[in-house]
Amino acid sequence: MIKPRALKEGDRVAVIAPAGPPDRKHLNQGIRVLEDMGLNVVIGQHVFDGEEELAAIDQKRLTDLNEAFCDPDIRGIVCANGGYGTAKIADMIDYEKVKSNPKIFWGYSDITYLLNAIQKSSNLVTFHGPMVASDLNEELRTKETVSSFSPLFTGETxxxxxxxxxxxxxxxxxxxxxxxxxxxxxxxxxxxxxxxxxxxxxxxxxxxxxxxxxxxxxxxxxxxxxxxxxxxxxxxxxxxxxxxxxxxxxxxxxxxxxxxxxxxxxxxxxxxxxxxxxxxxxxxxxxxxxxxxxxxxxxxxx
Incomplete structure (x- = not known):
């Protein structure tokens, strides 16, 4: 398996929403948590899109994912929340580009489909973990949830x-x-x-x-x-x-x-x-x- 490079302070990470648009307030609260870890957060341009025809929105979500993987300045990709529909873009991902640009890909719930697709098709280690809007918002997050990002920096078992x-x-x-x-x-x-x-x-x-x-x-x-x-x-x-x-x-x-x-x-x-x-x-x-x-x-x- 290919392991992505560990994060360090100052790294850029992308937040994308391949399973549906997040709550804006919760997303902003979660982004502040990532920033407190020393990360620079970039939001995918289509994170809040969700009213278009299904084919159009699938393509936009795919674009955010592909651009995040291909951008050499992005060191990690953290999904905003779960929802529905990631299976529909699995066939459209350029897995060779993912393999040649290994980086942290993190999420769960509907993102499970992409975790397995990316792992099987590009041999990249993926991460089942808490998401920005749904888990790091002020109403739900716990210190234990936040601390589980620590191994991404330290490489600890x-x-x-x-x-x-x-x-x-x-x-x-x-x-x-x-x-x-x-x-x-x-x-x-x-x-x-x-x-x-x-x-x-x-x-x-x-x-x-x-x-x-x-x-x-x-x-x-x-x-x-x-x-x-x-x-x-x-x-x-x-x-x-x-x-x-x-x-x-x-x-x-x-x-x-x-x-x-x-x-x-x-x-x-x-x-x-x-x-x-x-x-x-x-x-x-x-x-x-x-x-x-x-x-x-x-x-x-x-």
Whole structure:
């Protein structure tokens, strides 16, 4: 895998919105957080566009992404928020240009589709992490979420244990492989495409938000029948953001689905639609153990 260069104070980063326009107030609040890290922020020219014909807006979002990758002065690309539609531009990305201009690409939710597409098509490490408007705004952000950008500067490895969140083991064991994954809905949508997640020999990250238990069960079954779990080395489950009776149902679904897994499965990692929302690199080596629950992730930058 190709690792992008680590960030340093004074670097320029681009904020783009390939899944839909962000709230202006929240975006500005998040940009100030990036600036407090010592970064110079450039906003994509089409970040707030969203009223045009779908084909036109797809092209504009693609333009912002391509221009950010091709600009030698841009050292990182951070997505503004999630939404819908990144799958539609995946076929139009110039992956050779991405490969020849490696840089940090960071986001989650609908951005999952691009994280996997870029990783598979250009061999570039991508980053599943909190976004500018949706996670760094004054209403939601936590110091832990902000601090998860630190490894982009330091190149440090990431150790995730129960000090960060109470981890629960569903299936015991040890596993080692490259870290892949993201949002469950987007992982399912990618099945049968050139951008299907490659979980062979991997630690698979799965997160979701407010989906009913039966939908999670259906999507996990879809992944299973597509062979995604055949040679996986471990599964890390995020916080699925459900409450009350639905949470009880979801727990049963997860326990039953992974009951006879031949690989370790640990749940309640704070990745994705939650606060704190910890950023992690995808495509790098990772180790998952269950006694005690622990995930070790190599640096995503060089």
């Amino acid at each position: 990431i150790t995730y244990d129960s000090h960060r969140s109470p981890l629960n083991t569903l299936t015991h064991g040890k596993g080692e492989g490259h870290l892949v994954g993201g949002n469950l809905t987007l992982l399912t949508n990618g099945l049968g495409t050139p951008y299907q997640v490659d979980a062979k020999g991997a630690i698979l990250l799965i997160e979701e938000v407010a989906e009913p238990a039966f939908r999670v069960d259906l999507m996990l079954t879809h992944l299973k029948q597509a062979g995604v779990f055949n040679e996986v080395q471990g599964v890390v489950l995020g916080n699925f953001q459900v409450e009350g009776e639905e949470y009880v149902k979801l727990r049963k679904v997860l326990q039953n689905f992974f009951a006879n897994a031949s690989f370790p499965v640990v749940e309640n990692f704070h990745f994705g639609h939650c606060q704190p929302n910890y950023g992690v690199p995808l495509g790098v080596k990772a180790k998952l153990t269950t006694s005690p629950p622990l995930l070790l992730i190599d640096s995503g930058v060089m």
